[in-house]
Amino acid sequence: MSINWFPGHMHKARKEIAEVMPQVDIIIEMLDARIPFSSENPLVPELRGDTPVIKVLNKADLADPAVTALWVERFEQEKGIKAIPISQQNPEQIKALLQLCNQMLPDRNLDIRGARAMIMGIPNVGKSTIINTLAGRTIAKTGNEAGVTKIQQRIRLDNNVILTDTPGFLWPKLSPASCGYRLAVTGAIKDTAFDYADIAIFAADYLLKAYPQQVMARYQLKEQPENDLALLDALGERRGCMRKGGVVDLQKAGSILITELRAGLFGPVSLETPDMVTEELQNAKLEEATRAAEKAEREKVRQQKAKKKYR
Known part of the structure; x- marks a missing residue:
């Protein structure tokens, strides 16, 4: 099964970004540190040319730091790209972005004209929260769901940086198919576009392979479940997600697994490696x-x- 979500306002945002991108001096691309590849926008390499890019790996506190370090190393192998992990719990990391924007434009006289930056990212990556922290006031609407920002706006920030905010959007075809699942697991896709049991089985399979000890500790399991369904069965039994006949309700058990994974209750977890x-x-x-x-x-x-x- 493939998971895709591309409502009308995302198509409009995609066109607007393609029009504005050649006019900016620097691009700030917000990524989810747990899924740096799956949250990476394919428009950036297509249209950026020589424009420098800061890849901000947001929610780094939820990601495996060892895996995040591998992604930073991989991104910075490309010319003109700087990758930095940040957490919304550390405002000083976020505010340092303004100074970095100017540092990456050494040949521009910023006293004559401020740096024109564009910030972009997938839905629910935390872009609006970052903007509000940079501005020192509430400018962008925030929410713990995908697709909150729907229009483009320009904001003047400190360090003479003019920031163009863009709506979060995905792309019509998510490939490989596993990208769609990882985006759904982390909350970038609206919940109505997928089945919780489906993505929970995907997540459970990965967690058992990559982070078995953290799974067992979270659900107080003495033995490692044999497979994804066995894990959901064990979770369902412990959390009372039972249907008539003693069968576990996979929708309810799956919803619990995904909610707890998104909240970081398994500890730092990365869902993909280079x-x-x-x-x-x-x-x-x-x-x-x-x-x-x-x-x-x-x-x-x-x-x-x-x-x-x-x-």
């Missing part, structure tokens, strides 16, 4: 090539049949 993503991209290319070859073969057979029919 090596994992590299392998997924390679597999996705192979699958796409296979589908293209199968489609070409079906078309060839169809044309052969058509020739025989009309001889």
Whole structure:
């Protein structure tokens, strides 16, 4: 199953960003530190040219610091990119972004014209909270759900930085398919666009492989569950998520797992690593090539049949 969410205002935001991006001096791209690749906007490499980019790995307090360090190293291998992990619980980290914007523009006379920055990111990545911290006042509407900001606005900040705020948006096709699941698990996709049991099974499978001890500690399990469904069954039994006949309600158990994962109750957890993503991209290319070859073969057979029919 693929998960996609691309309402109308996101299409509009995508077009507006593509129009404005060539006019800015620096891009601040907000990423979720738990899913740096899945939350990365494909428009940035397409349109940025030589424009410098600050990749802000927000919610770093919820992510595995060792994995976050690997992502920072990977991002900074590309010219003109600086990656910094931050937490909304540390305002000084956030305010340092303004100084970094100016540092990354050494050849510009900022006394004549301030740096023009654009901030962008997926829904519910914490962009509005960051803007309010930078401005020192409430400017952007915040909310613990996807799709709060829906219009573009410009804000003058300290250090002579003019910031263009953009609505959070996704892209029409999330690929590889696992990206859609990770975005749903972390809250970037509206809850009505997916099934909780479905994404909980995905999350449970990953957690058992990557963070088994943290799972067992959270649910006070003496033995590691055999698989994803066994974990949800154990969770459901302990939290009273039972249906008639003694069967665990996967929707309720799944909702608990996802809610607690989003809240960081398992401890620091990262849902993807650079090596994992590299392998997924390679597999996705192979699958796409296979589908293209199968489609070409079906078309060839169809044309052969058509020739025989009309001889």
